[in-house]
Amino acid sequence: MRSVTMKPQTGCLPFNNPMLSTVPARMVIPFSYACASARPVFRTASAASETPTEHVPSTSAVADIDKELVAEKAREGMHRFAASTRKVGATRLVVDSLKRVSLTFLGDDHALNFMVAKVVGSRLGWFAVDLPKVICGMRKATSLEQLTQEERAITEAEVLRGLRNQFRVIATPLPGGAITHDAVWADLWGSVIVWIDEEDKQRPKGRTPERALYEDRAELVVQTKVQKGFAVKGGNSLENRAKAVAELLLPRLSDYLAEFPELADRKRQYVELGCRGDWPHLQPPSWSPVVQGLAADRKPLVGFEGGDNAVVKGNAMEVISDGRPETPAT
Template sequence: MATRATSTSLNFFFSQNPIETHKHSFLLNLSATISNPSFTSFTITHSSLLLPARFPTHHAISVDKSSSRFSCRSLSTDVPVSIKDYEFFDSTSEVELRISLVGRNFQSSRDIFVDANDTSLTIRVENSGSLTTLIETNKLFDKVKPAETIWFIDDDQLVVNLKKQDPELKWPDIVESWDSLIMGSTQLLKGASIYIVGGSTEINQKVGRELAVGIGYTSLSTKELLETFAKQTIDSWVLAEGPDSVAEAESTILESLSSHVRAVVATLGGPQGAARKADKWRHLHAGFTIWLSKTDAIDEDSAKEEARRHIQDGRLAYSNADVVIKFQGWDADNAKSVAQACLSALKQLILSDKQLSGKKSLYIRLGCRGDWPNIKPPGWDPSAADDTSPGAL
């Protein structure tokens, strides 16, 4: 029986919080259209550049640990590369892509065209005056040095060597996709937990669950923990004791969870959520915080301005988050797309300051005293309002 195609749209705008420890701000507008269960189509705007790309939902990836070689076979018929099979190899300073040329019927190496830019790669083969695209992606896993790109033909394979801009970063695949992001998350997060905040408890839970399952973290929901403890629903608790009572209880839960690692914690939305109150963020800073925020903005510029305004004025406690993701509309079926946007934003955040994960760990070890991001030396007393110690770790 044929699967009926559905079409929904979801726009994202996300940015890093430009606090003192990571000032490298970026904003992305991401439009997702689900027209087939097997793939998701994206259009991404990064700064002033329009970068169309298509990301597969599924890949079959086999890893040979002895040689660090990845053999990738797409399970989707509509992927960011035209071919379905290629070999990928990551070394210290460069990545290597091997593509079979069997059956391409080109005359010489002059019929092969390789075009690489910072984050994009296009490979075409000419045959009888007609160009066939082997690869066209505008979302490489990370930046490369295009001027140092080398390619050659090895028997029946085209070999392309791309020089990394960041030799310390291990590439799981040639493109940034859901699969490569979850495979690369270990080296970036280093066990640090993730806290999902925002006005909707439901959205926080669904996106948090997708993230946790993807990266192999424990999925936790403060709503579920509180309701289990109180043996009543959050709504009835609010009616009986008020939202402040629930927020106080959630704050206690967050304090307990702050020493945990490898967890994705979905927090309460609405006035009963602790994350809505600026004085309850002390233990949220123990992990990477992501603010999921709906927007009524009709275009990217308006969404950027809204996010920038919220972060700069600081009147919303959610603006304390490390990453802000703004989106138009919501459909539970798009939770995985939002989760992918979260991982992409976290990757950019951590690569902009590679000390962040270690700094989160230090913050926990010193007792989550509320001194994030300027961590004070051991012995600092958070209750000393007149503290003017210039030292910060």
């Protein structure tokens, strides 16, 4: 490398540096204020000779699509989760008024009753009991057709007896089953009895013993009409029918509980006392249905048919005689 000696100009110090060399003219780029802010791009000869590649989409767009899918799935999952705990409007009033008291849905169509129980249960947070499934599980059968009517009634009565101490459940007894026996109603009175009656003008229902029982013992009646034709929104499927009944049932149940605000407390008290069958006139805790039955079946002694009257006070039976003090009966 040859050294270059630069002659100092007038008023400048001499500058000698053997490491410096002259810059070739081809590498000198004229300065421009317009492109002062732009950064120069240097490319090699090999890179310039290559053909341009296809445009690769940005990964940020793909990430945005994935985020939208994940967010949509999350919203769908939260919607399903909130379906069982959503309590607004009439639903909120029903939950607060029931105070965990169970419900019992009666009616001619058990499939409709159970579907309504599932819809109402999802809104209230109550559990709908599938009685045919439980009965088949207890009897180790695949369907109810494998059981006789007596076996179904006995097993159903056992299930209903087990549910009497359970809160926040919805039972749908089978039509013409265990509910035809009066002893089963001692267990059902611990819940609010609702009769779901779907009316079809083309197929009117006659007055049967089961319908007479529903009419006599139901505490709340919900009557709906079957919608037919192409104008029915969503079709006349079982699920749509159940949703229509639920939309009508919840406001009426809210109004009924508001009309009788003490009903839920009395139902809970009836269950806590053991479902003794004294509904709606609750007896003191010392009252026993067994003693009451013995007093009703007791016959007066011979010779005292007209003078003695047998009465029951608590669990002790006493004989009141005319003009004589009260003495405990032996």
